[in-house]
Amino acid sequence: MTTETNSPRKGQAPHAVVMVLPHHFYPNEETAEDNAFQVEGGNRERTEKRAFDEVQGAVDALRAVGVTVHLFEDKGVDTPDSVFPNNWFSTHPDGRVVLYPMYAPSRRAERRDDIIDFLRESYDVAGVIDYSSFEYAEKFLEGTGAMVLDHANMAAYVTLSHRADEDLVQRFCSDFGYDPVTFETRGPDGNPIYHTNVMMNVGTKLALVGLSTIVGADKRQEIEDRLAATGRTIIDLGADQIAQFAGNALEVRTAKGLVLVLSDTALASLTPDQIEMIEAEMPLVPLHVPTIEKAGGSARCMLAGIHLKPKA
Numbered sequence: 001m002t003t004e005t006n007s008p009r010k011g012q013a014p015h016a017v018v019m020v021l022p023h024h025f026y027p028n029e030e031t032a033e034d035n036a037f038q039v040e041g042g043n044r045e046r047t048e049k050r051a052f053d054e055v056q057g058a059v060d061a062l063r064a065v066g067v068t069v070h071l072f073e074d075k076g077v078d079t080p081d082s083v084f085p086n087n088w089f090s091t092h093p094d095g096r097v098v099l100y101p102m103y104a105p106s107r108r109a110e111r112r113d114d115i116i117d118f119l120r121e122s123y124d125v126a127g128v129i130d131y132s133s134f135e136y137a138e139k140f141l142e143g144t145g146a147m148v149l150d151h152a153n154m155a156a157y158v159t160l161s162h163r164a165d166e167d168l169v170q171r172f173c174s175d176f177g178y179d180p181v182t183f184e185t186r187g188p189d190g191n192p193i194y195h196t197n198v199m200m201n202v203g204t205k206l207a208l209v210g211l212s213t214i215v216g217a218d219k220r221q222e223i224e225d226r227l228a229a230t231g232r233t234i235i236d237l238g239a240d241q242i243a244q245f246a247g248n249a250l251e252v253r254t255a256k257g258l259v260l261v262l263s264d265t266a267l268a269s270l271t272p273d274q275i276e277m278i279e280a281e282m283p284l285v286p287l288h289v290p291t292i293e294k295a296g297g298s299a300r301c302m303l304a305g306i307h308l309k310p311k312a
Contacts, residue, residue, distance in 0.1 A: 009213065011093065012152045012204045013253040014305030018049040018085055018115060021060055023073070023290070026080045033130040055083060057094055058287040058302065065285055066254035070306070072115055077159035077274075082110045084297050086197075087142040088247045090092040091119065093151060093307045095126030100143045100147040108135060114153035123308035129175065134168060141168040145195035145301060150202050153230050154178050157223070159185040159214075161192040183223060184215040188243050197244050197300050203251035204258060205281050207232045219263065232279075235274050244269035244299035250305065251282070258282040263289050263299045 007121045025048055059069050074082040081087075081104075088110050090098045097119060111132065119125055131141060141147070146164035148157040156171050156178040166182060173180040187193040198211040205225045214220040227234055237246050246269045249262035260278055264286040267275075278284060287299045 001012040005139075009227070011250040011253070011307065012150070012202070013258055014091075014303075014307050015251060016070060016306040017062070017250075017257070018070045018072065018087050018304040018306065019055065019302055021055050021059070021071055021073045022048070022051055022080075022083045023075045023091065024048055025083055025295070029075070029153065036298045037084065043096060043302045046169075046230045047291060047294070051083065054287075054291050055302070056086070058289060058299070059073065061285065061287055062252075065283070066256055067259065067285075068254075068306075070117075070118065072112070074110075074276070076109065077278075079109050079211065081107055081266070081295060081297075083292060084145070085110065085115070086124065087145045087195075087235045089115070090143050091123075091305065091307045095124050095308060096176070097099055097125055097128045097308075098172070099130040099132050100127065100146075101132050101140045103140040107224055118280070121311075123310055125272060125308060129169065134165075139165040139168050141172065142195065145197050147172070148196045148200045149200050150230070151307070152304075155226070156274070157181045157183075158254055159183055159193055159196045159199065161194055161311055162198070163194055163284050169301045179222070182282070186215055187213065188239065188298060193242075194281050194295055194296070194299075195281060198245070198247055198297075199237075199247045201249045201300065202227070202232070203260065205232055206235060206251075206260075206278060208235045208237055208247055208249060210237040210239065210247050212236075212239055213242060222267050233277060233278055241266075241269040245293060246270060248298040248300040250300040250303050251281045252303070252305070254296070261285045261299050261303065263287050263293065265290060266298060 062069050142163040158164050169180050185193040199213050201208040244265050246266040269285040
């Protein structure tokens with residue numbers, strides 16, 4: 001295996017993110033069945049207002065530490081999960097953008113031409129690969145929620161579920177040159193964890209992973225060995241920490257260096273030793289998003305990473 005270099009082609013951390021400011025956020029009934037992290041939203045109007053404020057506060061917090069945030073508003077009333085754009089598109093260091101097939105019908109409306117047009121105008125986009133037609137065959141692959149991508153070592157870590165079809169994982173990996181690393185997980189309800197990025201984050205020098213959620217001792221050891229072979233320090237997260245979204249973090253590159261973005265819920269679940277290990281490499285940037293977390297996603301889900309080269 002290769003190791004991380006300073007080449008933009010091999011950069012693990014995105015240098016910018018896309019976020020969506022929601023006006024009608026609410027925990028989605030269509031996604032509740034297989035998302036054990038999702039809870040009831042309570043009063044609709046109050047939830048919408050709190051979610052709007054939390055996303056705006058998160059944008060302000062990220063920009064304050066130097067993260068480049070491209071913010072888009074969503075005023076649609078039929079896209080309650082639009083705050084999680086990392087599921088419907090991803091960007092790649094080779095200049096390609098990918099559109100993904102979404103499990104819940106309401107989430108398919110999140111795909112937006114204006115965001116893709118913005119990327120074409122602002123970055124060198126070599127092409128758009130559209131897998132969304134697989135929705136007609138009821139095959140789904142929900143972006144960098146379903147796949148945790150190791151760009152430096154060209155590996156795609158995927159816990160198989162309704163939202164991550166194995167055939168589509170193989171198709172993506174063949175098209176983009178990634179090695180598929182698939183496995184099964186068991187979440188707090190005993191069912192497969194709905195998205196890989198809830199239980200795993202792979203950064204430049206660190207990997208936060210809930211090893212205990214991986215089914216099978218041999219497979220668990222394989223994942224641990226594979227991550228260790230890349231030279232990363234592994235921070236093993238307990239099941240209770242996964243339930244508090246400690247795995248749902250994203251490393252982002254700023255002009256001053258790397259930061260690790262997570263929620264304050266996730267940060268509160270980390271031990272002092274784990275925090276010390278992370279802060280030895282980069283600052284932690286906690287976001288206050290408890291209302292957003294009611295939908296079963298957290299800080300990382302809110303960030304669609306940009307790996308494209310900016311236009312001159």
